[in-house]
Amino acid sequence: MNNTLLSLVIAILFGIGTFLILRRDIVRVIIGLSIISHAVNLLIVSAGAFSGKDVPIITHNEVVPTNTIFSDSLKNGVLAPLLNGTEPTHFVDPLVQALVLTAIVISLATTAMIIILAYRIHEEYGTTDIQKLKRLWG
Amino acid sequence: MSSLNHHYPILLIAIPILVAALTIMLRSRPKLQTGLSVLASFSVVLISSLLLMKVWNSGIQVYEVGEWGKYGIILVADLLSASIVVLSSGVSFLSLIYSLDYIKKRSLSTYHPLFNLLVAGLHGSFLTGDIFNLFVFFEVLLLSSCGLVVALEKDGITKSSDKLEATFKYLILNILGAALMLIAVASLYATTGTLNMADISVKLSAMQAAGTLPWHVFAIGLLFIVVFGNKAAIFPLHYWLPDVHPTAPSPISAMLSGVLIKVGVYGMLRIFFFVFRDVLGMFQPIIIILALFTIGIGAASAVAQTDVKRLLAYSSVSQIGYVFLGIGFGSLGAIAASLVYMFNHAIAKSLLFLTSGGIIHHAGTRDMNKMGGMVNSSPFMAVAFLIGAMSIAGLPPMGGFISKFVLFDAGIIGKYYTEIAIALLFAIFSMFYMFRAWLLMFWGEKRDVKAYGEYSEHGSSPLVYLPIVFLAFMVLALGVYSEPLLSLAQATAAQILDPQAYIEAVLTRVVR
Incomplete structure (x- = not known):
C-alpha cells in the first residue's frame, strides 16, 4: 500500500464532498456530507495503518x-x-479501526436523520432547492 | 451508600440514557412516562450537586469506565466539569417541568426520550476525559437536540416548515463541524498516540520543551477553534443560531441558549487551557478578535429585531462574545469572570426564554410590534422579563451586573483598554435592546386591537410559573449574594490555569 496514494485519495474525496455541499440541491448536499465523512474515516485509518x-x-x-x-x-x-x-x-494500531467503526455508526445515524429531514422539507416546501428555503431570512 | 458515592460521574450519564430507553417503551403510558422522566431529572440534579460537593471537598474525581486506566475511557470531574454539570442539570430540570404544560401532548411522548438523551449528551461531554468520547457525546446531543427543535408547542404559532428549515441549517453546519472535529482528533492521535486529554497535554508539553512540536499542531488548534466556535456560535459561524433558537419550543430554546452553546465554551476552556496549554499564546489574539466581532454583530443585530425570541437569540450571540473575551484575556481573574458570566447568562437567558414562551402563549404572536400594554393583563410576565432583561443589560442588583463588573475589572487589570472600550459600548447596546423589547411588549397600549385581536384569557398553569419564579429568584440571589459563585469561579479558574492536579489525578493510576 502506498501512503501518498491514500493521501491523494483522501484529498480528492474532500474536494468532491466540498463541491457537492456547495450545490443547490438538498440531495447533493447530503451526498457531499456522506463523502466528506468517508474521507474523514479514511484519514483516521491512515493515522495508524502504516505503523506496524x-x-x-x-x-x-x-x-x-x-x-x-x-x-x-x-x-x-x-x-x-x-x-x-x-x-x-x-x-x-488497532485503536484507529475502533474509532472508524464508531465514526461510521454515528455518520449512519446523522445521514438517516438528515434524509428524513430532507423528505419532510420536500413535503412542506414542494422543492429540494436550498435557495427556495428562505422563510426565516431577515 | 458509600459505594454509590464513587459512581456519581457515571450515574449522571447512565440514568438519563436508561430513562430515555424506558420512556421510549412507555410511550403508551403518558403519566408513567412523565413521572419517570421528572424523577430521573430531579435525581440527576441531586447527584450533580453531591458530585460538586465531593469535588470541592476532596479534589478531582476520576472514574474509570471498564478499569483500563488511561487507555480506556475515563470520566473526570474537576471543578469546571462538576459546576457546569450542576448548571446544566438544574436548567434542564426546570425546562422539563415547564415543557410538561407547554409541549403538545402528541409531541410529548417522543419529547421525553430525546430530552433525556440530550441531558446524557451534555453531561457526557462535560465529564469525559477522553477526546474521542467528547466527539461521540457531541453527536448524541446534536441529534437529540435536532429532534427537540421540531417538537410542537400547544399554541402552534411557530410553523412546522420553519422548524424544519432551521433544523436543516443546524444539522448541516454541525455535521460539518463534527467532521472537522474528527480530523482534529485523528491528527492529534497520530501526533501523540493517545486520546486521553491529560496524556495528550503532557506529551505536547514535552514536545514543546524538547523543541520537536510539529507545525500541524497549530492547524489542529485552529480547527478546534472552528469546531467549538460553531457549537458556541461565535462570529463567522453564528448564522444558524438566530434561526434555530427562536423556532425551537421555548423550553428547548432555554436549553439551547442556556446550556448547549456553553458546550463550546467548555470545550474551548478544556482544549486550549489544558491540552494546548503551552502553545496557547498564539491563539489568544484570534479568540479576542472573534469575541469582539461576536459582541458587536450580535448586539447590533439584536437592536433591529421585532421578533421577541429572535431578539433573545441575537442577544445570546452577543453575550457569548463576552464569555469568549474573558477566555481570550486568559488571566486568572478573566477566566473566573468568564465563568461567572457564563453562569449568570445561562440563568438569565433561560429565564427570558421561558418567560417569552408565556408571553407568546398570551399574545398569540411573536411580533413585538403587535403586543403592548401587557403589564396590565400579565403583570407576572412583566416582572419576570424585567428581571431577566436587567440581568442581561448588566444593571445592579442582578447577576449580570456582577459578571460584567468582574469581566471589565479583569480586562482593565490586564491592560486591554481598547477591547474593554468596545465591550462597554456594546454593553450599552444590550441595555438598549433589552429595554426596547420590554417597553414594546409591556408598556403603553396595545397598538391595534382590531387588527391583532385581544390577548388570550387562558391562564398558565403552575408548571409554567414555578420554573420562572425559581430562575428569577436565582438571578436576584446571584446578584445580591454573589460571593459563593465568585469564590467557586476563582477556584475553578485556578484549577484551569494549573492543570497539574488534573494530570496527576488521571495519569497516576494502576493499570490492571
Whole structure:
C-alpha cells in the first residue's frame, strides 16, 4: 500500500464532498456530507495503518509477557503501552479501526436523520432547492 | 451508600440514557412516562450537586469506565466539569417541568426520550476525559437536540416548515463541524498516540520543551477553534443560531441558549487551557478578535429585531462574545469572570426564554410590534422579563451586573483598554435592546386591537410559573449574594490555569 496514494485519495474525496455541499440541491448536499465523512474515516485509518506489520491479536497459545511497559518515556521516543524488548511499532494500531467503526455508526445515524429531514422539507416546501428555503431570512 | 458515592460521574450519564430507553417503551403510558422522566431529572440534579460537593471537598474525581486506566475511557470531574454539570442539570430540570404544560401532548411522548438523551449528551461531554468520547457525546446531543427543535408547542404559532428549515441549517453546519472535529482528533492521535486529554497535554508539553512540536499542531488548534466556535456560535459561524433558537419550543430554546452553546465554551476552556496549554499564546489574539466581532454583530443585530425570541437569540450571540473575551484575556481573574458570566447568562437567558414562551402563549404572536400594554393583563410576565432583561443589560442588583463588573475589572487589570472600550459600548447596546423589547411588549397600549385581536384569557398553569419564579429568584440571589459563585469561579479558574492536579489525578493510576 502506498501512503501518498491514500493521501491523494483522501484529498480528492474532500474536494468532491466540498463541491457537492456547495450545490443547490438538498440531495447533493447530503451526498457531499456522506463523502466528506468517508474521507474523514479514511484519514483516521491512515493515522495508524502504516505503523506496524503484525496483526494486533494475541492468540491463546501465546504467553502474554509480564514485562509490559505502561509508562511513557518521551526522551527515548517510547509511547506506552508496548512489550519490552520489541520494536515500538511491532503491531498495527488497532485503536484507529475502533474509532472508524464508531465514526461510521454515528455518520449512519446523522445521514438517516438528515434524509428524513430532507423528505419532510420536500413535503412542506414542494422543492429540494436550498435557495427556495428562505422563510426565516431577515 | 458509600459505594454509590464513587459512581456519581457515571450515574449522571447512565440514568438519563436508561430513562430515555424506558420512556421510549412507555410511550403508551403518558403519566408513567412523565413521572419517570421528572424523577430521573430531579435525581440527576441531586447527584450533580453531591458530585460538586465531593469535588470541592476532596479534589478531582476520576472514574474509570471498564478499569483500563488511561487507555480506556475515563470520566473526570474537576471543578469546571462538576459546576457546569450542576448548571446544566438544574436548567434542564426546570425546562422539563415547564415543557410538561407547554409541549403538545402528541409531541410529548417522543419529547421525553430525546430530552433525556440530550441531558446524557451534555453531561457526557462535560465529564469525559477522553477526546474521542467528547466527539461521540457531541453527536448524541446534536441529534437529540435536532429532534427537540421540531417538537410542537400547544399554541402552534411557530410553523412546522420553519422548524424544519432551521433544523436543516443546524444539522448541516454541525455535521460539518463534527467532521472537522474528527480530523482534529485523528491528527492529534497520530501526533501523540493517545486520546486521553491529560496524556495528550503532557506529551505536547514535552514536545514543546524538547523543541520537536510539529507545525500541524497549530492547524489542529485552529480547527478546534472552528469546531467549538460553531457549537458556541461565535462570529463567522453564528448564522444558524438566530434561526434555530427562536423556532425551537421555548423550553428547548432555554436549553439551547442556556446550556448547549456553553458546550463550546467548555470545550474551548478544556482544549486550549489544558491540552494546548503551552502553545496557547498564539491563539489568544484570534479568540479576542472573534469575541469582539461576536459582541458587536450580535448586539447590533439584536437592536433591529421585532421578533421577541429572535431578539433573545441575537442577544445570546452577543453575550457569548463576552464569555469568549474573558477566555481570550486568559488571566486568572478573566477566566473566573468568564465563568461567572457564563453562569449568570445561562440563568438569565433561560429565564427570558421561558418567560417569552408565556408571553407568546398570551399574545398569540411573536411580533413585538403587535403586543403592548401587557403589564396590565400579565403583570407576572412583566416582572419576570424585567428581571431577566436587567440581568442581561448588566444593571445592579442582578447577576449580570456582577459578571460584567468582574469581566471589565479583569480586562482593565490586564491592560486591554481598547477591547474593554468596545465591550462597554456594546454593553450599552444590550441595555438598549433589552429595554426596547420590554417597553414594546409591556408598556403603553396595545397598538391595534382590531387588527391583532385581544390577548388570550387562558391562564398558565403552575408548571409554567414555578420554573420562572425559581430562575428569577436565582438571578436576584446571584446578584445580591454573589460571593459563593465568585469564590467557586476563582477556584475553578485556578484549577484551569494549573492543570497539574488534573494530570496527576488521571495519569497516576494502576493499570490492571
